[in-house]
Amino acid sequence: MRTERTSDRLLPTPRGQAGSMLVEVLLSLMLGGLLLAGFLSWGLVTMNQQSSVRSTNTDTFGLGLGSVHIPQDVASSLTGVTQVDENGADRSDGDIRDCSGGAASGGEVLIGLVTPAHRRIVYVLVPSSETPGTQELWRRECPNYSEPSDATLNDPTLNAPAGVNPGAIDPSTTGNEGSSKRMSKEIISASTDCPTDGGGGQDPGCRTVSLTADVLARSVDVVVKATRRTNNYAPPGTAPIPRFTFEPNPPQRNDVVTFDATTSSDPVGGTLTYSWDFGDGTTSSSGPIVTHSYPDLTTYTVSLNVTNSAGTTSATPAIRTVTVEPKDPTAAFLGVPLTATKHASKNFALSLMAHEGTLANYSIDWGDGSTSGPHTGCAGTAAETACTPTEVHTFTDSGSFIVRLEVADSLGNERTVLASVTVGSGVLYVKENGSPDAGCGSSGLPCAEIQQGLNEAQSQGKTTVLVTEGDYERFDVRSGIDIEGGYSADFQSQSGTTSVTASFAYGQYSAMRADNSSSASISNLTFVGPSLAYNSSNSAQAVVVRNGTLDSHSGVGIDGGEGPDATGLLVEGGSTVTLHS
16 A cells, blocks of 8 residues: 655555545656756756856956956056057067066066056066966066166156166065966966057056956957046156136227136146247237237137146147127216215216217216216317316215216217215315314315314214415324315315424424324325424424324325434334325
């Protein structure tokens, strides 16, 4: 009787089921065969795919350790060279200098590299000692030292320190820390080059190194490519790179155009000389920054070549197109910085000029919500001829205002200029033959003397005293109050002379005395010292500053006078006088 094992027990097979069991077995075998055939087919396909992958991987790494070391060495190298030059021609034997001595010396050099540590790495082919008819790839390293015969890497900047004997580059020499190591074997032949990115020739800089080898065990060539990542070295003969900008861009007719080539560079590190061609028949070699003007309304092609200290000139010039446009008219406010007083009319002198055609009109936006113009008083004034009109305006508020002046010529060219006008409310006025009465100081009732004006300004909280031209008596500065002289009788312009004559006060002569004062300034004032006998017991001085500070601005004149120890400016007691141009 047949038995089946279920779990750990033996169970009897019932009679009458033997036939069915046989059929079940046969069916099971048939189904299993079908399934097995499918699995076998899948397995064979999978094995073929895996075999293909293994074959691809074997081809990729068919150079053994060379496939690992070459990309690493090339990536970190300063420069490299292969068997093919930049013109696609094969290099002569010996062009790439090998490390001398040691294992694998005397072989065919495929690649030469120099590292940032001034080490030379070469990959060489030597006959195999194990498989006749094949070769071995070796990596050899030694200190770098160039010789004239080493044409491709003959650059002293790449050499190892002078302490290394040029002849002692054998990797086995003690202290050189050289090495010779086999990378792969059973190579039938190999070649190297430096293809361009597009594959259309050879890269003179050898950025990418390609090694192609016919390996005995492979049915296809093995190719290893590696790219250099460093970019801080250029071999001798590398051309400098010209670059330049220019301002203004675009220029207008007769503008002074500044050309700036300071961004030009020499990869080799030499000193550059510059050769400019301005496109109008004129040239210059004066340096990296030059100026030029164009009188005609046309387009010019400007080019720049640079040459380094080794005599190598840029491969191609830098070229920029300069298109000269019509020149806009010019406009300006005269007498800046501009000041005015609230509720007081102010004369603003202008200067206008057309450069194309004639002047047409001008307009002013006073910055306080009011405008004037267009004015045609200058219309028809010829090109390059100035027109100087005067416009009057009254500001009703104090503060700072941006005034906009627009001018146009007869050809439609326009120019806009901006100016800031400071309108003050803290101004006190002094005028020769003004009022001696208390409460003076307005523009309608100016004070008669500067000292009187300073006293009134101090009592009224004013910070600026404006003084008309004329002759005045001495005065003492007040802290925080500025004094401006030279004004016209209507306080509208500032071109006259305000003179202050010295007299005796506080035991000495002075025209102005700043005693313990601070935060005060003077401008457009002339101080005249006394004329004393030379046996006088007093000294002659014009300005005395004691124990204080004083700012002197434009238009200040000092005459020390005559007499003992005549002095224009006497500074005492650690005082500070600041002179502004």
